[in-house]
Amino acid sequence: MTREQGRSFTLGAMTADARTALERAGFSRRDFLKGTGALVVGFSVLGRLEIAGVPGKAAAQPLDVPLNQVDSWVAIGADESITGYTGKCEFGQGFRTVQYQLIADELYVPLERVNLIVCDTGVTPDQGTTSGSQSHPTEFGPNGLRQALATARERLFLMASDQLGVPVDQLSVSDGIIFVTADPSQQVSYGQLLGGQQFNLMVDSQAVPKDPSQYTVLGTSVPRYEIPAKMTGTFTYVQQVRVPGMKHGKVVRPPVVGATVIDLDVHSVENLPGNPQVVRVNDFVGVVADSEWEALQAAMALQVTWSEGVTLPAQSDFYSYLRQQPSRDAYTVLNDDVDEKFAEAASIVGPLTYLTPYQLHGSVGTSCAVADVQGSGPNGTARIWSATQGVYPQRDSVAMVLGIPNENIEVIFFEGSGCYGINGADTVSFDAALMSQAVGAPVRVQLTRHDEMAWGENFGPPYSIDLRAGLNEQNDIIVWAYEGWTDTKGNRPNATTPGNIITGALAGFPTPPLVPGGGGPPNSYSNNGNSDSSYGAGCVRGTCGGTGTISSESILTHTIESPFFTGPLRSPGRLQNTFANESFIDEIAATVGEDPIRYRLRHLSDPRLIDVLNGAANAANWDTRPSPKPGNPPTGVVTGRSAACVLYEGDNGYSAMVVEVEVDQDTGQVTVTSVVACQDSGPVSNPDGLRNQIEGGTLQGISRALMEEVTWNDQQITSDNWIAYPVIRFGGRLPAFQSVLNNRLDQRQMGAGECMITIVAAAIANAIYDATGARVRQIPFTRQRVLDALAMRGRAAK
Amino acid sequence: MPITFSVNGVPQSADVDPSSFLLYFLTGQLELNGPKFGCGQLQCGACTVLVDGMPIRSCRRPMNTVQGREITTIEGLGTPENPHPIQTAFIEEQAGQCAYCISGPMLYGKVFIDNNPGATEDQIIQALNGLICRCYTHLRMVRALVRYAQGVRP
DSSP states (O other), X not given: OOHHHHHXXXXXXXXXXXXXXXXXXXXXXXXXXXXXXXOOOOOBTTBGGGGGSSTTOOOOSOOOOOTTBGGGTEEEOTTOOEEEEESOOOSSSSHHHHHHHHHHHHHTOOGGGEEEEESBTTTSOOOOOSOTTOHHHHHTSTTSHHHHHHHHHHHHHHHHHHHHTSOGGGEEEETTEEEETTEEEEEEEHHHHHTTOOOOOBOOTTOOOOOGGXXXXXXXXXXXXXXXXXXXXXXOOGGGOOOTTOEXXXXXXXXXXXXXXXXXXXXXXXXXXXXXXXXXETTEEEEEESSHHHHHHHHHHOEEEEOOOOOOOOGGGHHXXXXXXXXXXXXXXXXXXXXXXXXXXXXXXXXXEEXXXXXXOOOSSOOEEEEEEEOOGGGOEEEEEEOOSOHHHHHHHHHHHHTOOGGGEEXXXXXXXXXXXXXXXXHHHHHHHHHHHHHTSOEEEEOOHHHHHHHTOOBBOOEEEEEEEEEOTTOOEEEEEEEEEEEEOOOSOOTTOXXXXXXXXXXXXXXXXXXXXXXXXXXXXXXXXXXSOTTBOOEETTEEOSSBSBOOEEEEEEEEEOSSOXXXXXXXXXXXXXXXXXXXHHHHHHHTTOOHHHHHHHTBOOHHHHHHHHHHHHHTTOOOSOSSOTTOOSSSEEEEEEEEEEEGGGTSOEEEEEEEEEEETTTTXXXXXXXXXXXXXXXXXXXXXXXXXXXXXXXXXXXXXXXXXXXXXXXXXXXXXTTTSOOOOBTXXXXXXXXXXXXXXXXXXXXXXXXXXXXXXXXXXXXHHHHHSOOOOBSSOOHHHHXXXXXXXXXXXX | OXXXXXXXXXXXXXXXXXXXXXHHIIIIISOOOSSOOSOSSSSSOTTEEEETTXXXXXXXXBGGGOTTOEEEOGGGTOOSSXXXXXXXXXXXXXXXXXXXXTHHHHHHHHHHHHHOTTOOHHHXXXXXXXXXXTTOXXXXXXXXXXXXXXXXXX
């Protein structure tokens, strides 16, 4: 491959294709948005700012892309090309392809004619972050891409009606050509109607999107557009963005948590090859050199004198520590009659305690970004190539870090290694920006594995959850109490909080402290965090929003300040809460001698949740009986089966799962041998894509349930590589896998990416119990913990 | 003295620190995108390339050990327009999510199957032992390799 090919980005970045198409159609995106319609060529793979005419110099002007304008979302060229714009980025979950499908379907054009520009500040609409399984509900919702497309189509029909002289209801459309239904020879194309002009049209909330039953492209398994490039090594990840004059930076993080720079010996690197330059901003330290290898050597050689760190809370009793700090408290539900119901209950189960540790995103590729920062202050400019989940939030936070106005900053999204939440993508973007600003040249930074795992991420936070339930004489649950403790530090960075992530904090920006307090009864019901179980009625101020029947509940979460940075990790909080809730319902069912699925169904009210649970059970040929499985011997290898279900975030995807496990009672080894997963996320956009998410989410969930735990000593994170942070790898037995898709065309689109992983740990814990009669209540279910649970059999708390 | 070898059939002459690692030459000087940095510690396989037909982790392979060798990356197998059969199998199975890890499963799988055309699914999985895919596209990658194996069987 030549250097030219390496830089061409032709297959790697659809952005370049889309830009080329746009250019071909005679548009400048920027001028298009300004409404000038001027013909501009010169879209550069290096970014929009080139077109201002001065490479590396941004034109200071507002870069607002209003959500309520059709032109923010779609451009139709005189050559009939269709270009969509989206703030929902691609991380390997396949949503870019779904958006192609949506554009093709809603506008009745062939897929091949559609281009899509993804996540580029000043070019794509500001849709915040791509996170929380919100891409489907957002883009198919009232403020998303679909509504803009529907508005555009209705306008095109009105224009065609004018031009052809027949009413709209006598027109049809095919392949972007509107024609008179009775006489298809009378026709006009989208490109002809618009003549290269923009729509100049507000998104119409009354425009009627295509009914999902009429979809012809959505609902089919369109192959992912970028897979051929990824499989042949021609895809350009952010790790492979190369710009002229680019240098390489490596960070030098503190050796222990809380250490600050006392002294820094720049002479320690001055004789090394590659012209190393040392960058320091408060406690942020980095080294820039000509090549990545040279930067790495210089970073290792750099002598920094660090202060002592802080003493970390001991990991061995961290779950007790969690419960003993000042906390911010929040009730999801607090019914008046909880104490009364517990008093009148015929029996009580619990309290039982469920524990989940800090866990890592652990992207297989370490985080990387390229930044080209010129100057500082009002005339400074910056361009950042980043795998961030939110280009606009990053632009605004980088503005604060660099002291450069945000209108002079462009953040261009390039796909990185799968992130599953806030991995190091934002922090490494700060790293690159700080180093580039200091040396006045473009700088690429890719973290080392140690830096990624110990000093790159915002970890998924730990939870300790107590559950208690009261039952009546018929063994119906009449009261349910959840009390959980978790922690937080930082989060996604935004315009005012660059200190929410590690590099921002090292560079001197404060991390907003946790403010203890709160704890009053809620004003309305939201189960966004899935702290309320599926069996709660969720009654707040007389309105019940839950998916179950238990109408007396106390659901209280305490949050303390974390010693480590935390943030969203796939199914944030929901996985931890659902592990507890779905384990506990299973424990109650076993206590009263009921089949665990039947017992769940007794307490569910939401028909779609009932449907997915039955769907999984039926597909798995569920063996209806109480747990544990009768007849299994107390030693050797035994098998068991169980289930779990959830309505993710209380409103964003129904998931149920039946798993079968093998437990080696002599070694504690757990193997998941079979998975049947049933998902209802409304209309299925891409069945194969959804299956891919279900499969990947489930297997990742197995890894998190069985293996994954961040570890530390009194001063530092010790789980800083794949030996110290074990995960499921290739080589072990893979489960037989079946996905059942409940395709609900009459419902709205919901999320899917985080749904199935939410229930995996509970399903496995329940199946271990079914196989052995031993209950594991602490993630990960290591061999030792399983052996300990096996030794506890017969002595379990009731 | 420069180190000479070939990459994807093209002769190369590298005047570099002989103790530097192959991956940095491939991604830095040659600007290849197939092999990727994952851990730098031989733990994950994202940097896998073939040296004289055998899969190795390029992140720790010193340059002074590749003198005279033939190196192949996934770019050297095929192109999007003309993919190698193993790439076709991965494309047809949609065997990737982020696919950053892909060099490992594809190259370890290919070499094993080429040398063991009758390999079973379990044997293929064993051939990938230790590789990491954090999107957990394991089921599809194994299906792709089984599909490839079916194609190479005599």
